[in-house]
Amino acid sequence: MKRIVTLSLVVLMGLSACGEDGLADQVARKQASDAVRPVLAKRFPGVPLEPATECVIHNASAAEIIKLARAGATGLGPEETQLVIEIATRRDTIACLLEDGIAPFLT
Template sequence: MKHLATLALAALMGLSACGDDGLADQLARKEAKDAVRPVLAQRFPGVPLEPATDCVIDNASAGEILKLARAGVTGVGPEETQLVIEIATRKETIECLLKDGLAPFLK
């Protein structure tokens, strides 16, 4: 079943050239979020999960999103875990977390 899901994801990824707001991009981001959430929950306990996940995805390159989307379907390994940590600790991601992720809890 995972093989079929991987094939479907790969087929939709091929359509991603149709635009950033297209179905393929939306699907890739959803699958990537499925890979990011458990890493954030384990490595950054207590961080608001949904806003943090959005910040990581918003600060990932298209190639990184595709890599994470594949992991969202096939499973997160050490390489993808390291990628999430790398993206999460980027200056832009931290700024996003401070602005959008933690601000509502600081009021």
């Protein structure tokens, strides 16, 4: 079953080169979000989960999204957990969190 899921993801991600916001891109981003949420919840408690997840996904490269999408489908390992933390602590991600993730809750 894992092999089928992984193969399906690889095929979909190969199709994602057809354009951002395409079906494959949306599926990959959804799978990646599923991998990001639990890491954010555990490592950054109290941060609004959905806006923070969006900021991380928005600031991830295509290769990082593919890696996280695989983890979302097959299970999160230490390498993927570290990748989420790395993306979450980037300057642009923090700026996104301050603007879109936390600010709406402060007003």
